[in-house]
Amino acid sequence: MALRRFRFRRKKEMPDGLWMKCQGCNQLVFKKIVEEHLSVCPECNFHFTIPAQKRIELLLDAGTFQERYADMTSIDPLGFKDRITYAERLSAEQEKTGLKEAALVGTGKIEGRQIMFGVTDFNFLAGSLGSVMGEKITRIVEEAQEEGLSLVIVSGSGGGARMQEGALSLTQMAKTSAAIARFHDAGGLYISILTNPCMAGVMASFASLGDVVIAEPKALIGFTGPRVIRQTIQAELPEGFQRSEFLLEHGLIDMIVNRKTLKKEVARLLNYLAPAS
């Protein structure tokens, strides 16, 4: 009770929008400080979701990202309507994020080395996998193979396969996985980076299929969402359930890397596993 009053007072003293609540520690943290720390909570090291563009800036050498298939957008193949139409939802998401779709793909450099790169943006319809994301990922996997490049994909998706495209979304899981299988068979190297949250159809396909799988700290990662599991088993979930540390402990990922050192670590892995000839 005392704490709540304290927080309230503190918040009231400050102009709106300067503070944000951390999902990791539930504390109010100063927004500016978080931003200065690459959107990482200074109190608990929770890694906030960041836009795709920001991820490109953090991971790739400045100005090296060459986007491919930038003019690819979703259509509404089913004429899907819930309370609003899919088309309306798409426009709203485009307006909100400034993106055309939930994935950006292309080439770029990490410490001078050319790679094939993809990133999904959680802010666009929860980073869900539809025909566009499936096609973009599949194309860059195929092109990484053709162009002899290593592949790095940063995944973050709360929704998994996108409901509004029905089973077409579901089949994108099979499509991307089949492309990765070919890429691996041809000797290609794929580093998958999991960010908060990474769930369901995305996690049950391309995000899981890296030769090396890295997660940012405390990211929610899994198949079924925690809310559904809680409802199903009618019990509270264990502390830290489905977080990166839980996955590491259960042998499901290779390593957890802080955002601050992520680029360096990826470069180190590339140097080990696919040294430039």
Place this chain on the structure above:
Amino acid sequence: MINDGLPFEKPILDLARKIEELENNPSAKEKDLETLGQLRKMYDDLRREIYAKLTPWERVLVARHPQRPQTSDYLALMVDDFVELHGDRAFRDDVAIITGLGKIDGKRFLIVGHQKGKTTRERLSRSFGCPYPEGYRKALVKMKLAEKCGLPILTLIDTPGAHPGIGAEERGQAQAIAANLYELARLKTPIICIIIGEGGSGGALGIAVGDKLSILENAYYSVISPEGCAAILWKNAENAPQAAAALHLTAKDLLELEIVDEVLQEPLGGAHRDPEKTAQTVKEAILRYLGELQPLSTQELLERRYKKYRHLGRFLEGAREVTL
């Protein structure tokens, strides 16, 4: 028929009851027999009429009918000399998926199928046909055996979805499904997949990647359960009928979207009204597919399988609508 009816079957059941009454009436007159004939004709017409225009949600109910034939029924009705193989060689035997060797019309197959269970006890032991990661891993271990020994693979899909729970997450549910999608794309043997009941999302897809994917008339295949979709998008699970329609999850929808290769007709009133006839239809389809796939070289087979999935997806590129 009278006691296991679905809500929309009520008019049919009422009529069936009337016919039964007349049939059992010892003091029936000539006139009554005439009426009986008319009623029987009405009964057939009514069934045909009602089943011809089932809503997507009603089809979901048929797909979930407790008496609907399951993998075990197909094993009994169309497979000879079945040898069940258990376990994932790592953790546990997940019986939500049955795996084993069997002959269909003398042809050897590895068979993998979801099994929901029939009695309460069986349903519980099979976790209602919702596999754990070890179920997907068991399927994969056996499918690799089939690849090595040159057996074609038949998968029968019938699950509400992969099991949602703590243990399933601890053991990598997402990773297990992903591994199957990856491996099924490259297994060097023909794979025939048939959705016999519920095709629930990733839990179905985990054994539904192959050279042929067909679906029974009243089965469904969906990215999410209608209830789950309704809970998220309508904020109310009771909107499941609307969600079922919006998701385009029926056999006919999936054929139009080119996601399935063929819709296999069910007997009037659904597969559970005549399991023998349904199994016969499924068996004929399997043999037909095998005849088509077996002459292909491994390279042709894998190339065709890759293209089958590569071509799925609809979007705009610039102003151009792309259907792959």
